[in-house]
Amino acid sequence: MTVVTEIPLSPRVKRIKPSPSMVARMRAQELKAQGHDIIDLTVGEPDFDTPAHIQAAATAAMAAGETRYTPVNGTPRLRKAIAAKLARENGVTYGLDQITVGTGAKQVLFNALAATLGEGDEVIVPAPFWVSYPDMVLACDGTPVIVACGENSGFKLTAEALEQAITPKTRWLILNTPSNPTGAFYSATEMKALTDVLMRHPHVALMTDDIYEHIRFDGGEPVSPVAIEPRLAGRTLLVNGVSKTYAMTGFRIGYGAGPKPLIGAINVIQSQTTSGAASMSMAAAAAALEGDQSFVAEARTAYRARRDRAVELLNGIDGITCQTPDGAFYVYPSVAGLIGRKRADGRELKTDFDVALFFLEEAGVAVLDGAAYGLSPYLRLSIATSLSDIEEACTRLKRASQALN
Ligand SMILES: Cc1ncc(COP(=O)(O)O)c(C=O)c1O
Known part of the structure; x- marks a missing residue:
C-alpha cells in the first residue's frame, strides 16, 4: 500500500504565486516583531478609521438580527x-x-x-x-x-x-x-x-x-x-x-x-x-x-498633501526620479539611477528588487519592487501612512542612497 506523505497540488495553484504585497507586508511585520525599526510603505489600505456612522450601521445591523x-x-x-x-x-x-x-x-x-x-x-x-x-x-x-x-x-x-x-x-x-x-x-x-x-x-x-x-x-x-x-x-x-x-x-x-x-x-x-x-x-x-460623504473629501485632501511631499522628497534623492501621480495612494518612482551602484559590502544593485531589499535592510523602509507590478526599475511606495512617516522614510532613503558607491 502506498503511503501518501504529501497532498499533491493542482497545476492551477502551481501556476500562481502569493500576492507580493501581502508577502512584503508580512516580512515587514516579522522584522518589526523582532524589534527592528521599520517604516512600512507596502500597505495598500487607508490608514484612517472607518467613519463612525458606517461602523454604527454594522453594529445596528447585528443588533437588528441581520x-x-x-x-x-x-x-x-x-x-x-x-x-x-x-x-x-x-x-x-x-x-x-x-x-x-x-x-x-x-x-x-x-x-x-x-x-x-x-x-x-x-x-x-x-x-x-x-x-x-x-x-x-x-x-x-x-x-x-x-x-x-x-x-x-x-x-x-x-x-x-x-x-x-x-x-x-x-x-x-x-x-x-x-x-x-x-x-x-x-x-x-x-x-x-x-x-x-x-x-x-x-x-x-x-x-x-x-x-x-x-x-x-x-x-x-x-x-x-x-x-x-x-x-x-x-x-x-x-x-x-x-x-x-x-x-x-x-x-x-x-x-x-x-x-x-x-x-x-x-x-x-x-x-x-x-x-x-x-x-x-x-x-x-x-x-x-x-450617507454623508465628507470623509471622502477629507481623505483625498490628506492623500494629496502626502503625495506632494513624497514626490518632492523623492525627487531630492540622487538616483531616484518620481512622476506626480494623478490619483490613488501610491507613488511609483524610477530607481534607474541606483541600478549599478554598490552596497558597502560590494554587492551590486542589479534590479529594483535588490534596491527594495537594500532599503529594507539598510534604511528600515519596506517598499515593493516594480518587477512585482510588471514594470522595472521602479519602486512602489504607499502614502497611506502619516506625513511624518513619509518624511522620515524619505530621509532614510536619501541617507542610505548616499552611502552607495
Ligand atoms: C487595483 C485594486 N483592485 C482591487 C483591490 C481589492 O479591493 P477589495 O478590498 O475590494 O477586494 C485592490 C486592493 O489593493 C486594488 O489595489
Missing part, C-alpha cells in the same frame, strides 16, 4: 444603493439584476474571470498592473497578455498599443483607473480612444477596476467607459468597492455591474463558493454609499 445568510448577489438595499451611486456619480444606469456584491472587489474580479475564461483565452493587462490581475487570469486557465506602458505615455495604455495587443483569442481588457501602482488616470479623451478601439473588436470585453475612483487629485468627475461609449454596456463589467474610498478594507465588500448573463454567471460561481457577502458588512456598505 446575522444570517444573505442573498448571493447582495441585499436588495445595498444593490439599490449601488445602482443609485452608479447613476449619481458615474452617469450609468443599471437594474438591480445587473449588480452583484462580493467579498471585496477582488472576489468580483476573480469570479468574472472564472465565469468567462477557458484554456488559452487571452486577457490584456496593461503594465504596471495591480499584482493580482495576471495571477487571477492564470488561475482561471487564461493567458495574461502584458502590455508595457512606460513613463512616456504616463504609464497608460494607448489606442495603438491596445490595437496591437488584440488577437482573435482576446477575451478581456482590464483597465484600472486611477491605477495601483502608478496613480495614472485615463481622461475622458484617453478613455474614448480606447473604447473606439474596442468598438472595432466586438469579441473583446472590458473590465474596469474603479476602486480608487474617488482618490483623484485633479478634482474632475469620474470617467466611466459606459457613459463615454454606451454601446459597450453589453460587454463591460464595472468593478468597484468600498474598501479604499471609505477605509473599509476589513469589511470585504466589492461589487460589479454589467450585462445580466455575466452577472448571473458570477452569481452561480459565488453561490458555489462563498455564498452572499457578510450581512453586517453589506449594511455598513449601504450606509457608506447612502
Whole structure:
C-alpha cells in the first residue's frame, strides 16, 4: 500500500504565486516583531478609521438580527444603493439584476474571470498592473497578455498599443483607473480612444477596476467607459468597492455591474463558493454609499498633501526620479539611477528588487519592487501612512542612497 506523505497540488495553484504585497507586508511585520525599526510603505489600505456612522450601521445591523445568510448577489438595499451611486456619480444606469456584491472587489474580479475564461483565452493587462490581475487570469486557465506602458505615455495604455495587443483569442481588457501602482488616470479623451478601439473588436470585453475612483487629485468627475461609449454596456463589467474610498478594507465588500448573463454567471460561481457577502458588512456598505460623504473629501485632501511631499522628497534623492501621480495612494518612482551602484559590502544593485531589499535592510523602509507590478526599475511606495512617516522614510532613503558607491 502506498503511503501518501504529501497532498499533491493542482497545476492551477502551481501556476500562481502569493500576492507580493501581502508577502512584503508580512516580512515587514516579522522584522518589526523582532524589534527592528521599520517604516512600512507596502500597505495598500487607508490608514484612517472607518467613519463612525458606517461602523454604527454594522453594529445596528447585528443588533437588528441581520446575522444570517444573505442573498448571493447582495441585499436588495445595498444593490439599490449601488445602482443609485452608479447613476449619481458615474452617469450609468443599471437594474438591480445587473449588480452583484462580493467579498471585496477582488472576489468580483476573480469570479468574472472564472465565469468567462477557458484554456488559452487571452486577457490584456496593461503594465504596471495591480499584482493580482495576471495571477487571477492564470488561475482561471487564461493567458495574461502584458502590455508595457512606460513613463512616456504616463504609464497608460494607448489606442495603438491596445490595437496591437488584440488577437482573435482576446477575451478581456482590464483597465484600472486611477491605477495601483502608478496613480495614472485615463481622461475622458484617453478613455474614448480606447473604447473606439474596442468598438472595432466586438469579441473583446472590458473590465474596469474603479476602486480608487474617488482618490483623484485633479478634482474632475469620474470617467466611466459606459457613459463615454454606451454601446459597450453589453460587454463591460464595472468593478468597484468600498474598501479604499471609505477605509473599509476589513469589511470585504466589492461589487460589479454589467450585462445580466455575466452577472448571473458570477452569481452561480459565488453561490458555489462563498455564498452572499457578510450581512453586517453589506449594511455598513449601504450606509457608506447612502450617507454623508465628507470623509471622502477629507481623505483625498490628506492623500494629496502626502503625495506632494513624497514626490518632492523623492525627487531630492540622487538616483531616484518620481512622476506626480494623478490619483490613488501610491507613488511609483524610477530607481534607474541606483541600478549599478554598490552596497558597502560590494554587492551590486542589479534590479529594483535588490534596491527594495537594500532599503529594507539598510534604511528600515519596506517598499515593493516594480518587477512585482510588471514594470522595472521602479519602486512602489504607499502614502497611506502619516506625513511624518513619509518624511522620515524619505530621509532614510536619501541617507542610505548616499552611502552607495
Ligand atoms: C487595483 C485594486 N483592485 C482591487 C483591490 C481589492 O479591493 P477589495 O478590498 O475590494 O477586494 C485592490 C486592493 O489593493 C486594488 O489595489
